[in-house]
Amino acid sequence: MTDMAGKVALVTGAAGGLGRATAQAFAAAGASVVVADIVTAGGKDTVELILGAGGEATFVECDVTVESSVRALVATTVATYGGLDYAYNNSGIEGHPAPVAEMTDAEFRRVMDVNLFGVFYCMKYEVPEMLKRGGGVIVNCSSTAGLRGYAGMTPYVASKHAVAGITKAAALEYATQGIRIVSIHPAAIATDMVARAMAESPDMAAAIESMHPIGRVGEPREIANVVVFLCSDGASFMTGSQIVVDGGALCHG
Numbered sequence: 001m002t003d004m005a006g007k008v009a010l011v012t013g014a015a016g017g018l019g020r021a022t023a024q025a026f027a028a029a030g031a032s033v034v035v036a037d038i039v040t041a042g043g044k045d046t047v048e049l050i051l052g053a054g055g056e057a058t059f060v061e062c063d064v065t066v067e068s069s070v071r072a073l074v075a076t077t078v079a080t081y082g083g084l085d086y087a088y089n090n091s092g093i094e095g096h097p098a099p100v101a102e103m104t105d106a107e108f109r110r111v112m113d114v115n116l117f118g119v120f121y122c123m124k125y126e127v128p129e130m131l132k133r134g135g136g137v138i139v140n141c142s143s144t145a146g147l148r149g150y151a152g153m154t155p156y157v158a159s160k161h162a163v164a165g166i167t168k169a170a171a172l173e174y175a176t177q178g179i180r181i182v183s184i185h186p187a188a189i190a191t192d193m194v195a196r197a198m199a200e201s202p203d204m205a206a207a208i209e210s211m212h213p214i215g216r217v218g219e220p221r222e223i224a225n226v227v228v229f230l231c232s233d234g235a236s237f238m239t240g241s242q243i244v245v246d247g248g249a250l251c252h253g
């Protein structure tokens with residue numbers, strides 16, 4: 001098992017879903033975890049789950065679309081636990097599906113604000129703290145939608161491709177300074193986001209259920225385990241990579 005004792009991990013969007021599972025996995029590995037989300041109740045529940053299992057965690061309310069909020073999040077992380085070693089920039093929204101000709105400007109920007117600018121602001125304030133420690137690992141949450149198209153989801157697909165792009169550029173910038181930066185690309189994982197998507201229409205539900213050759217949707221812990229591995233020394237030669245965790249979904253082309 002990965003030993004992260006003495007390390008500090010920051011997870012955004014950790015009020016539920018993939019973020020909560022990953023915060024729990026970091027804590028189980030021994031890291032102190034900052035649980036960040038715009039939703040306070042769920043974030044505090046995540047902290048309670050971690051404390052109840054014998055781990056260490058603190059909740060910080062943060063809106064990743066607001067630069068000053070992200071700056072304050074990272075400052076609070078350092079003030080609370082003394083530094084930052086690992087970050088999982090996970091906050092994201094799927095947006096309301098519509099063909100591009102019917103997509104509103106406001107909706108496109110809303111999705112880009114959370115999924116792209118949120119990741120940009122996080123990296124901007126995480127990197128300097130990791131440089132002070134002599135290194136660290138950032139995992140940015142993209143999607144299989146960062147590697148292929150999905151009809152009706154232009155802003156989501158654009159934002160997730162952009163996450164892969166800024167991950168690669170930033171990885172190059174800090175590769176010699178001990179900071180590894182990768183993106184993770186899940187297919188459908190059983191969270192509130194997928195439940196909302198499946199509720200859109202029976203066709204959507206059927207498409208999601210049948211997209212994985214492995215025969216089921218994924219579980220949040222199956223992403224969390226990979227994020228923790230990517231942050232571990234076992235992944236020491238990985239940076240700038242796009243890590244697909246998709247039950248074989250992209251094998252369909």
Ligand SMILES: NC(=O)c1ccc[n+]([C@@H]2O[C@H](COP(=O)([O-])OP(=O)(O)OC[C@H]3O[C@@H](n4cnc5c(N)ncnc54)[C@H](O)[C@@H]3O)[C@@H](O)[C@H]2O)c1
Nearest residue numbers: 013015017018038063064090091092143186188189191193
């Ligand atoms: N579930 C999937 O199938 C799947 C697949 C591929 C990628 N993803 C990505 O994984 C990430 C997590 O998704 P999830 O499935 O756990 O969804 P989720 O809706 O359960 O969780 C997303 C979290 O992000 C938080 N959030 C939203 N806007 C925010 C903001 N402005 N500031 C801070 N936090 C904010 C939400 O409050 C929520 O807790 C997202 O980036 C999503 O795009 C999910």
